[in-house]
Amino acid sequence: MSTTRLAGVLAFLLGVFVLVPLFINLTGRWDFYYTLTSVALLSVAAAGVWLTFYIGRINIGQGAYALTGGYVSAILITQYGVSFWLTLPLAGLFCAAVSVLIGLPILRLRGVYFAMVTLVLTEVARLTALALPVTNGAKGITSIPLPGELSLFGLTIIPDFSTLGNPKLAFYLMATVLMVLTYLVLWRIVNSRLGHLCRSLQQNEELSASIGVNTAMLRVLAYAISSFFGGLAGAIFVAISQSIYPSSFVVQDSVNFMLYCFLGGLGYVFGPMLGTLLLYFGWDLLSIAKEYQLLIYSGALIALMLVLPNGVLSLLDKKGGRK
Amino acid sequence: MTPILQIKGVTKRYGGLTANNDITFDVAPQEILSVIGPNGAGKSTLFKQIAGFVTPTTGEVIYKGTKISGLPPHKVARMGVVRTFQETTIFKSMTVRENVIVSHHLRSKASLLGFFFGSAQAKADEAEFGKSADDIIDFLGLQAIRNETASNLPQGHLRALGMAIGLATHPDVILLDEPFAGMNHDETMRMVALVRRLRDERGLTVLLVEHDMPAVMKISDRIVCINFGEKIAEGSPAEIQANPRVIEAYLGSEDAAIGM
Numbered sequence A: 001m002s003t004t005r006l007a008g009v010l011a012f013l014l015g016v017f018v019l020v021p022l023f024i025n026l027t028g029r030w031d032f033y034y035t036l037t038s039v040a041l042l043s044v045a046a047a048g049v050w051l052t053f054y055i056g057r058i059n060i061g062q063g064a065y066a067l068t069g070g071y072v073s074a075i076l077i078t079q080y081g082v083s084f085w086l087t088l089p090l091a092g093l094f095c096a097a098v099s100v101l102i103g104l105p106i107l108r109l110r111g112v113y114f115a116m117v118t119l120v121l122t123e124v125a126r127l128t129a130l131a132l133p134v135t136n137g138a139k140g141i142t143s144i145p146l147p148g149e150l151s152l153f154g155l156t157i158i159p160d161f162s163t164l165g166n167p168k169l170a171f172y173l174m175a176t177v178l179m180v181l182t183y184l185v186l187w188r189i190v191n192s193r194l195g196h197l198c199r200s201l202q203q204n205e206e207l208s209a210s211i212g213v214n215t216a217m218l219r220v221l222a223y224a225i226s227s228f229f230g231g232l233a234g235a236i237f238v239a240i241s242q243s244i245y246p247s248s249f250v251v252q253d254s255v256n257f258m259l260y261c262f263l264g265g266l267g268y269v270f271g272p273m274l275g276t277l278l279l280y281f282g283w284d285l286l287s288i289a290k291e292y293q294l295l296i297y298s299g300a301l302i303a304l305m306l307v308l309p310n311g312v313l314s315l316l317d318k319k320g321g322r323k
Numbered sequence B: 001m002t003p004i005l006q007i008k009g010v011t012k013r014y015g016g017l018t019a020n021n022d023i024t025f026d027v028a029p030q031e032i033l034s035v036i037g038p039n040g041a042g043k044s045t046l047f048k049q050i051a052g053f054v055t056p057t058t059g060e061v062i063y064k065g066t067k068i069s070g071l072p073p074h075k076v077a078r079m080g081v082v083r084t085f086q087e088t089t090i091f092k093s094m095t096v097r098e099n100v101i102v103s104h105h106l107r108s109k110a111s112l113l114g115f116f117f118g119s120a121q122a123k124a125d126e127a128e129f130g131k132s133a134d135d136i137i138d139f140l141g142l143q144a145i146r147n148e149t150a151s152n153l154p155q156g157h158l159r160a161l162g163m164a165i166g167l168a169t170h171p172d173v174i175l176l177d178e179p180f181a182g183m184n185h186d187e188t189m190r191m192v193a194l195v196r197r198l199r200d201e202r203g204l205t206v207l208l209v210e211h212d213m214p215a216v217m218k219i220s221d222r223i224v225c226i227n228f229g230e231k232i233a234e235g236s237p238a239e240i241q242a243n244p245r246v247i248e249a250y251l252g253s254e255d256a257a258i259g260m
Helices: A003-027 A031-054 A062-079 A084-105 A113-132 A168-190 A193-203 A205-209 A216-239 A249-263 A273-309 A314-318 B043-051 B073-077 B096-102 B114-119 B119-137 B155-168 B185-202 B213-219 B237-242 B244-250
Strands: A150-152 A155-158 B005-014 B017-027 B032-036 B058-063 B082-083 B173-177 B205-209 B220-226 B230-235
Touching: A003 A031, A031 A168, A031 A193, A031 A216, A031 A249, A031 A273, A031 B096, A062 A084, A062 A249, A084 A113, A084 A216, A113 A249, A168 A193, A168 A216, A193 A205, A193 A216, A193 B096, A193 B114, A193 B119, A205 A216, A205 B073, A249 A273, A249 B017, A249 B205, A314 B073, A314 B173, B005 B043, B017 B043, B017 B114, B017 B220, B032 B043, B032 B185, B032 B213, B043 B073, B043 B082, B043 B173, B043 B205, B073 B082, B096 B119, B096 B155, B114 B119, B119 B155, B119 B185, B155 B173, B155 B185, B185 B205, B213 B237, B220 B237, B220 B244, B230 B237, B230 B244, B237 B244
Parallel strands: B017 B230, B032 B205, B032 B220, B082 B173, B173 B205
Antiparallel strands: A150 A155, B005 B017, B005 B058, B220 B230
8 A cells, every 4th residue: 555545544534533523522513423424324325336336237226225224223122132233234234135135136137227126126125114014114113222332251342322421422433433444345345356357347247257257146246245335324324313214214315325426436436435425515514505405406416427427536537646 | 089169959049030050060179160151140149159148949069078058158168168259348448457367267266255355365366367467468469558448449459358358268269259350451460370379379279250251261270151040061161162052152242252
């Protein structure tokens, strides 16, 4: 790793874990914690969407997995008394398993056909949540306890959130740590052979198969990793709001995940993270424009896509920047 | 000599259309065999069936004694039969070297997880791929454009790159789909020499589908001629040129095309 890149990463970590909490402490804008926690979690889900883009599939169905992950966590906690920390990986794994079953047939589709099917998935997930007895229908699952203590060999690693004076900060740290880990994994995937194979798939599936790549397996693998991220993000969202309803994640959310990737840049690992930050914050900031909020927001989106079709991060390329 | 590849009664029907009808021939190891025929004769369909992209309706393809028809392309490639594509099928936004390196997939000994965590085996694999890719690039004379993005390359180089991608899988049998299409005389002659070297220096068995008759006559050990999905002749270039059924198939406008 080059020194500039290392410096960049260190500056980023310093900003996220030291400067932001410091800034919030000084200004007293505690609501920023909630916003930034959301950004971190949304960018985890968007990272998954980005990975499906990387194999050449437009994924507008991440909301389905966020919802599924959220429900898995909520049900395990409230009905089976499982620790939140254990439900987190379980939610991810459950989503990955479901996505394998769904992905096997639908990943054979390409282009707009795959996109349309995934668009429907979110709605299917919502209707399923409404219909199943275990999800408690439209009433949803509420009063979910805050994450408990995580201890290993009697050693407390993470204290019980309900005993904390400032759970907002705790959630912020949890979400950002998860975000950093997610992007570390994503970066490693893209820069290892797995990523090169994904790129070969994105550019030409027939050729990829003829050089011996098991394209069906690779597509499902990438989609499963993608859904794993979606499930994780969903589970933490539920822990924060302590409740989940069938409408907690809707089609609009799925579309947003895709937009974050587009706007940040599909060619850049950190594109979805930046895209999420800009769009989510941008939307919040524009609330001062009241009834013109959506108009300005959409106008800015269209302008950005026209001016920077390869995403905001493509600005770096002109200076010979990094990928 | 035992054949390396046997095409046995391969028939492919699409609804009422018969693209290939009961085609049978053998390919000897290290042979250069061309499949010729007028447009729409079913040559490409035959190639797709050999490489696993299309499953024959009836009949089978046997490679070194094992049936390969019906297997998916990546399994056929793993066994050593690899197809290059008509026109310019490459990984467009990768450089030439990246194209060749990524195509070494079949040579990797480390697992994907190993590559993710950067295991010793994965590092050894990567080093080997790089070295082998450079060998192939040198072999095909692509040194000067090693780091060029593939989408910027002219036609002739793309064709060579397509071949490099095929070679990177280290096949025993390579299927070349119209390797001379769209080339001028000089380019064709260079490509003919190159295909010979594939056999002579790398020990490959070469199957090719081609329209350029002078080139086919020059390069082939044997030729199989297909018309309307059926094999109408098989033999040496001289035999094919003298075969009345072949002449009939090409009769009229294309008399000159088979080198008469």
